[in-house]
Amino acid sequence: MSWMARIxxxxxxxxxxxxxxxxxxxxLWPVNLPITVTPRVEAAYQTIEALPAGSxxxxxxxxxxxTMAELQPMSIAVxxxxxxxxxxxxxxxxxxxxxxxxEPALRLAAAAEGKERNKDxxxxxxxxxxxxxxxxxxESIRQQFxxxxxxxxxxxxxxxxxxxxxxxxxxVINLTASTAADYWIQFAASRYHKPLILGVTAVMATDYYPYxxxxxxxxxxxxxxxxxxxxxxxxxFGDARRGMDAQSLVHVIIAGLVILGNAALLTTRKTA
Amino acid sequence: xxxxxxILTFLVGTALIALFFIPHHKAQAINAELLxxxxxxxxxxxxxxxxxxxxxxxxxxxxxxxxxxxxxxxxFALVVVTALGVWQxxxxxxxxxxxxxxxxxxxxxxxxxLLAFFIASAAFRAFRARNVEATLLLVTAVLMMIGRVSIGxxxxxxxPGFTEWLLDVPNLAAKRAIAIGVGLGAVSIGLKIILGIExxxxxxxx
Amino acid sequence: xxxxxxxxxxxxxxxNLLVGLLLFLTFLAINVLRAKRGGSIYIRxxxxxxxxxxxxxxxxxxGRSILYMPGLGSMEExxxxxxxxxxxxxxxxxxxxxxxxxxxxxxxxxxAIIDGVVREAYLxxxxxxxxxxxxxxxxxAQQFAYVAAVSGIMLRERxxxxxxxxxxxxxxxxxxxxxxxxxxxxxAGCDKVTQLPFFVCACDYTLMGEExxxxxxxxxREPIQLATIAAQDWAKALAAAMIVAxxxxxxxxxxxxxxxxHTS
Amino acid sequence: MSxxxxxxxxxxxxxxxxFLYRDNPFYRFAEHLFVGVAAGYLLAVQYQDVIVPNVWMxxxxxxxTPRSIFLALIPAVLGVLMLARVWERMAxxxxxxxxxxxxxxxxxxxPGYLQGQIFAQLSDAVKPFAPGWGAINSALVLLGxxxxxxxxxxxxxxxxIHGAGARIGTWFLMxxxxxxxxxxxxxxxxxxxxxxxxxxRDWLHLIPTT
Numbered sequence: 036m037s038w039m040a041r042i043x044x045x046x047x048x049x050x051x052x053x054x055x056x057x058x059x060x061x062x063l064w065p066v067n068l069p070i071t072v073t074p075r076v077e078a079a080y081q082t083i084e085a086l087p088a089g090s091x092x093x094x095x096x097x098x099x100x101x102t103m104a105e106l107q108p109m110s111i112a113v114x115x116x117x118x119x120x121x122x123x124x125x126x127x128x129x130x131x132x133x134x135x136x137x138e139p140a141l142r143l144a145a146a147a148e149g150k151e152r153n154k155d156x157x158x159x160x161x162x163x164x165x166x167x168x169x170x171x172x173x174e175s176i177r178q179q180f181x182x183x184x185x186x187x188x189x190x191x192x193x194x195x196x197x198x199x200x201x202x203x204x205x206x207v208i209n210l211t212a213s214t215a216a217d218y219w220i221q222f223a224a225s226r227y228h229k230p231l232i233l234g235v236t237a238v239m240a241t242d243y244y245p246y247x248x249x250x251x252x253x254x255x256x257x258x259x260x261x262x263x264x265x266x267x268x269x270x271x272f273g274d275a276r277r278g279m280d281a282q283s284l285v286h287v288i289i290a291g292l293v294i295l296g297n298a299a300l301l302t303t304r305k306t307a
Numbered sequence: 308x309x310x311x312x313x314i315l316t317f318l319v320g321t322a323l324i325a326l327f328f329i330p331h332h333k334a335q336a337i338n339a340e341l342l343x344x345x346x347x348x349x350x351x352x353x354x355x356x357x358x359x360x361x362x363x364x365x366x367x368x369x370x371x372x373x374x375x376x377x378x379x380x381x382x383f384a385l386v387v388v389t390a391l392g393v394w395q396x397x398x399x400x401x402x403x404x405x406x407x408x409x410x411x412x413x414x415x416x417x418x419x420x421l422l423a424f425f426i427a428s429a430a431f432r433a434f435r436a437r438n439v440e441a442t443l444l445l446v447t448a449v450l451m452m453i454g455r456v457s458i459g460x461x462x463x464x465x466x467p468g469f470t471e472w473l474l475d476v477p478n479l480a481a482k483r484a485i486a487i488g489v490g491l492g493a494v495s496i497g498l499k500i501i502l503g504i505e506x507x508x509x510x511x512x513x
Numbered sequence: 514x515x516x517x518x519x520x521x522x523x524x525x526x527x528x529n530l531l532v533g534l535l536l537f538l539t540f541l542a543i544n545v546l547r548a549k550r551g552g553s554i555y556i557r558x559x560x561x562x563x564x565x566x567x568x569x570x571x572x573x574x575x576g577r578s579i580l581y582m583p584g585l586g587s588m589e590e591x592x593x594x595x596x597x598x599x600x601x602x603x604x605x606x607x608x609x610x611x612x613x614x615x616x617x618x619x620x621x622x623x624x625a626i627i628d629g630v631v632r633e634a635y636l637x638x639x640x641x642x643x644x645x646x647x648x649x650x651x652x653x654a655q656q657f658a659y660v661a662a663v664s665g666i667m668l669r670e671r672x673x674x675x676x677x678x679x680x681x682x683x684x685x686x687x688x689x690x691x692x693x694x695x696x697x698x699x700x701a702g703c704d705k706v707t708q709l710p711f712f713v714c715a716c717d718y719t720l721m722g723e724e725x726x727x728x729x730x731x732x733x734r735e736p737i738q739l740a741t742i743a744a745q746d747w748a749k750a751l752a753a754a755m756i757v758a759x760x761x762x763x764x765x766x767x768x769x770x771x772x773x774x775h776t777s
Numbered sequence: 778m779s780x781x782x783x784x785x786x787x788x789x790x791x792x793x794x795x796f797l798y799r800d801n802p803f804y805r806f807a808e809h810l811f812v813g814v815a816a817g818y819l820l821a822v823q824y825q826d827v828i829v830p831n832v833w834m835x836x837x838x839x840x841x842t843p844r845s846i847f848l849a850l851i852p853a854v855l856g857v858l859m860l861a862r863v864w865e866r867m868a869x870x871x872x873x874x875x876x877x878x879x880x881x882x883x884x885x886x887x888p889g890y891l892q893g894q895i896f897a898q899l900s901d902a903v904k905p906f907a908p909g910w911g912a913i914n915s916a917l918v919l920l921g922x923x924x925x926x927x928x929x930x931x932x933x934x935x936x937x938i939h940g941a942g943a944r945i946g947t948w949f950l951m952x953x954x955x956x957x958x959x960x961x962x963x964x965x966x967x968x969x970x971x972x973x974x975x976x977x978r979d980w981l982h983l984i985p986t987t
Contacts, residue, residue, distance in 0.1 A: 047428040047694075051797045054427045058966070058973050062984055070457045073467070100412065101419075104971035131399070143986060237455075237963055241474060259967055260457065277984075278970045283456040285423065285966045290449045292431045297445070300435050312876030319877055323884020328531060330524045343831060344852035345881045348874055349587075349622060350827040351856030356621030356651030357820050358863055360812070363650045374669070377809040384813025385820075392821020407818050409778075411655070413786035414811045416972060417793040418657035422683065423969035424797055425690040426711075426962055432693075433714035443951040444713075444958075451959025473956040476914050480921025481953030482706050483898045484946075485722040487752055488929045489704045490894030491745045492726025493591035494537055497887035499741055500594065500879060504545070507601030507729065508594070508626050508879050509872055510633030530891050556931050588882040591890060625862050626875055632868065646865075658815035661793075661808040668800045707961070710954035721950075723929050746932045752899060753926050759903035760919065771903035776896045 039299040050292060057288045061280035065272065068283050075247060076264040079232045079254025080116070082206065088121040090205040091198055093172070093229075095219065096140070099132040102212035102236050107140060108275035109234045109262035110210050114144035116269055117208075123194040124156035125204070127180070129168060129215055133161050134184060147271075152185075153192045160184030165215065169222040173201050201227040210234035216243065224251050234261070313503045320501030360385065447473060529773055540747045544740035554739040561700050561718035562731050565676065566606070568698045572673035573612040579603075580672035582663065582688065583627060584679020584703075585619045585656055591726075592680030592704040593623055598729035599678045599702070600627055604634035606732070611640060616649040617666060619659045624651045660684045664691045677701040677716070678725065681708050689715030702728055778979070787980040790972060832856070921949040 060066075072080075086092070094114070098106045117124055128137050141158055150156060159180040162168045171179045176199050177189050189195045197203065207229045209219040216233050224231040230253050233243055237258025246252045256265055259282060262275035319341070326338040364378035392403040434445035453459040454470035499505035548554060572579050581603065583596040600616065607614045614631065618624035628649040635644035653659045667675065668691065675692040677685070677699070685701075685708040692699050693715050701712035702720030712719040720728055723745070730738035759770040778786065792807035835841065835849035859874040861867035902922060906915040927939055928946030935943040978984040 045431070047431075048798065050428045050431055051424045054424050054969075055973075058423070058969050059977065062970070062973055062977055068457050069461050071460055101416065101968075104967040104974075237967075238960075241471060258963065259970075260455070260963075263457070274974065278967070278974075279457055281970050281973075282963055282966050283458045285427075285969075286452045286456045286962060287458060289427045289430050289962060290452050292427065293434045293445055293449055296431050296434065297436050300437075312872040315873060315876040316880040316883070319880030320884040320887075323881060324534070324887050326884075327888035328524055328527055330519045330521050332518045332520065334522075335519075340848065341881060344855065345878060346827050347831050347852035348856050348859055348878050350823040350832075351860045352621040352625055353654065353820060353823050355860050355862055356618070356624055356654070357816055359621075359624060359647070359651040360653075360816055362647055366647060374805065377805050380806060380809040381813035381816075384810055385817045388814050388817025389820045392817060393824050396825055397818065397821050403818060403821060405782075406814060409782045409785055410789065410810060410814045411658070411818065413789050413975075414661070414793060414807060415655070415657040416968065417790045418660060418687070419683065420965075420969040420972040421793065421797065422686055422965040423962075425686050426958075426965050429686060429690050429693075429711065429714045430958070440947055440951045443948055444710075444955040447952045447955025448959040451956050452962050455960070455963055470956075470960075472914075473952065474960065476917050477921055477949050477952040478956040480918045481925050481949045483902055483918075484922045484925035484929065485706050485709075486894050486898045487926065488723030488745075488749065489706075489726070490890045490898070491537075491748050491752075492595070492704070492723040493890035493894065494534075494887050495541070495741050495745050496591055496594055496598065496726050496729075497883040497890070498538065498541060499738075500883045501887070502541075504737055504741065505598055505729070507598040507630065508875065510601065510630045527892075530888060530896060533891055533896065534888070554932065555934075557934050588878060589885065591886045594879070594883065594886070622859070622875070622878055625859060625871065626879075628862070629868055629872070629875070653812050653815045654819050655815035658811045662812050664796070665800065665805065665808050707957055710958040710961075713954055714958070721929075727931055742931045746930055749926055749930065752895070753923055756899065756902045756919070756922065760905065763903070763905040768905065771900070771905075774896055774900040774903055776892050776900060 037303065039302045042295060042299040043303065053288050053292075054285055057285040058281045061284055062277050065277050066280045066284070067272075067276070068280050070263050070267045070276065070279065072264045072268050073261075075244075075255040075257065076261050076268065078247070079113075079234075079256050080265065080268050082230060082232055082253045083113070083116050083120060083122070083208075086120060086122055086205055089123065091123045091125065091194070091203055092117055092206045092208060093201075093204045093223075094124055094126045094208045094210070095129060095215070096126065096133060096137045097129045097209065097211035097213060097215040098136070099130050099212070100136065103136060104278065105236045105259045105262065106210055106212060106234065107136060108259070108273045108278065109256055109265065110137070110140045111144050111273060112262060112265040112269055112271065112275065113208060113210065113232075113234060113256070114140060115148050115271065116265075118144060118148035118150045118155060119269075121155075123198075125159065125176070125195065125198070126156060127159045127168075128161050129163075129165050131161055131163070138184065153187070154194065157189075157192050157195055158184045159189075166218045166222065169218055170226075173222070173227050175199055201229055204229060206230050206232065208232045208234070212236045212239070220246055220251050232256075237261075312509055313506060317501055317503060320497070324501070357385065357389075447477075527776075530776065536751070537744065537748055540744040541741060544743040544747070545737055547743075548736035548740035551736075554736065554743050556727075556731065556739055556742055559720060559724055559728065559731055561702065561720045561724070562728055564698065564718045565603070565674075565700050565732070568674035568676075568700065569603070569606050569610060569612055571698075573610045575673050577671065577673035578613040578615055579607060579674045579676060580663075580666065580670075580697075581614055581616045581676045581678070583616060583618060583620075583623055584677070584681055585659060585684060586680030587620045588622055590680040590704075593620065595702075595704070595726045595729065596679035597623065597626055597630065599725075599732065601630045601634065602729055602732035603676070604631040605637065608634040608638035608640055608643075611643060613645065614648060615666070615670070615672065617652040617659070617663050618649065619652065619654060619656075621651050621654065624649060656682065656684055660687050663688060667692050667695055667697070671695055672697055675699045677703065677712065678720075678728070679703070680705055681712075683708075686711035686715065692716075783979055787976060790976060920945070921953075925949050 207223040223229045232254040233252050234256040240257025247255050259278045263279035266273045266276045364381050367375045367378045395401050397403045436442040451470050454466035459466040586593040616627050632644050652662045675697045681703050699716040700718045701716040702725035704725050727742050730742050762770050792803040796804040832853045835845045855874040858871050862871040906912045924942045924946035927942035933939050
């Protein structure tokens, strides 16, 4: 069997090994492939960069373990940027499985930037009701979240003193894999006229380009690639940039295999 | 005996179609109630399904067919998790939710992750330039793959823009046409069943 | 403050939908009458369904079974309804030839329905005793637990043909790629656009979108069923014409037609 | 997750990865455990969320009014009829429950797909052409839409003008499928990355947490 014919009849497990290595190697030994920061991510970065120190930011992290690969590194990068800008963060989640992801992300970001709970950020935990919560935050945060995730009353949390509705919030950031984004645009941005930044999965990102061009959202971070760009902009080397190395490698492996297969097909067809 | 159920399907189906057009709160209350009834039937059907699952595996054990010990694992898990769930509930903090997070979550996400391997083997085998259509399929797929990762942008600045064009024009056009066709097919099959033209679901192929 | 209770008996915003429904019913009525009066209705051949016939024949010769997967949609998905109408005809062919068919189910109600359908097919074919109870069985209503079990069936019981008919999601590639490994002939029909590329790549034949809904009429070849497909085509032609007209009119400054199609 | 839970999750993860090599006892064990736990979990959820509030409470435990009993009785009877299919001779009566259930979802589907699929796509498709260069894209979208619709026409053979249109339609379909296929690769690889990260970081501690 000619060399080319053997390629065509390659055992699929060879392909599986290649994909497995293409994923594991960059995670262990980062390749640090070049990343260019696209305008949409830059716009999100600049919006946070422009906030004066001490401004209050409401972050709603509405996603669950199945989309963690794309959104967890994005959350950590955005949280670290807010901490680095000495902003006051109020963090909530509208998904029951949210706290299991949000809490570790907050701990990681705060530790990396030397920030403290209740002094620099407050995590209010999960509240069901989706749109109802978003609207109610316009009236009173305390009515929705009488106590924070750790059961401490809001009044005894330093950064929440005097903050009880959207009026005191300078920026809303929503990191989500679901239609929560549409409702945040409808309520936070349109109804309460709060500046809004979105962080969504790659699959969803293209649907929100129109909102960016119409300035309903001021920045859009899409998928693991967007998160990697944000990490590069923050000059940190997180899971997103490692992940993007693996993505690039596996995509190149698959594309290469397809090209190789067709090259083999052409030569065998010529000789046959 | 057979025409009775067909009439019931007609009555219920027509009622649901009518309720779509009637916003009256009493009508919508009936609509909601009927949907609750459907969920109750589903719950009982799930018990029937679980009995079917039990029979499948119990038969394997009884007949000692090849691989019957594995069926013991399924039946054991089924009994234990059902009993705990019925007795203690399944919410956050219950034993069942811990079992679920420890067993089903990793299994489901790893099964999902296997798709990365299968997408590679399927691409290698299927993307062969045998004719115009197959060539269009593979060229578009390769360009889309390369264009969406940082390497693509590194090769050609316009790559991401091009991949978005592929999604916004050809992909959108075909998706829209298929969606219209599926919509028409769905309405057609729904009406056929309600009007009794199609009775296959009652076990009558003629 | 009590919300304003709606007491209207008709929602005017949905008038266009009602007109659309009545139009479709008219097309249906005309074509059914045409069929009843013996008018012949041409329907272009669907390669996938011819292959399905051959696959059942070959499976019978080899004494191996057919694996029919009715999809991972519940009854809310019309692809599932389509799959039920298809399996009722396939079951009759399988019963006629004395072949055996296994139907692992995701939705328990679908299992109850298909169990009745297959049992009935064997009775009608005069082979009531050959029906194997449990051949139509519930596997799991969780996506990847179903996939894990069915992949096991494919690899261990080696059916001669894998038939995927209905609504499939991300698991489509997993099942089709595993089935491809076993060398079985694979015929798929799916209404989910995002899954069609994977079926096209991993299966021998794929019924795309609307073809899934037309399949049951094809296999049965009953005139009235073919009439409903003709009605669908009339509606499709009308839709295409309206799109072109609306765009042309709005280019000339009359966007009214386009607005007619708008839904709340 | 505690250490024990991490080790169990890692073991089960490797059992599933072993399927890539071939069907083996580890995969078979994980498969059967998966099916059993999933079946038990779903059964318990349906019991807690549906059976108790909609059947047990109104008929037995909870506050009853003649109306609430009657309203709860109908679905319960239909449900029991469905359940009775366990015995073969009860397959007949179960058809009433099936007919009701199929009627509900056919009745939902007809207007639902009419609005959500047909009219939603039509109202999108009739948007006026984009100005300037965008008009080319709008024209291409319209051309693709019409030719793919032509491909899906059943009552005319793919011959002549209709045949040519259908052929162009298949080209649009292939480009659309290629784009959709390539677009999905990243999402699938992301899932693999998070599983490999779980093994390398949470289990083997070979990757530093950021």
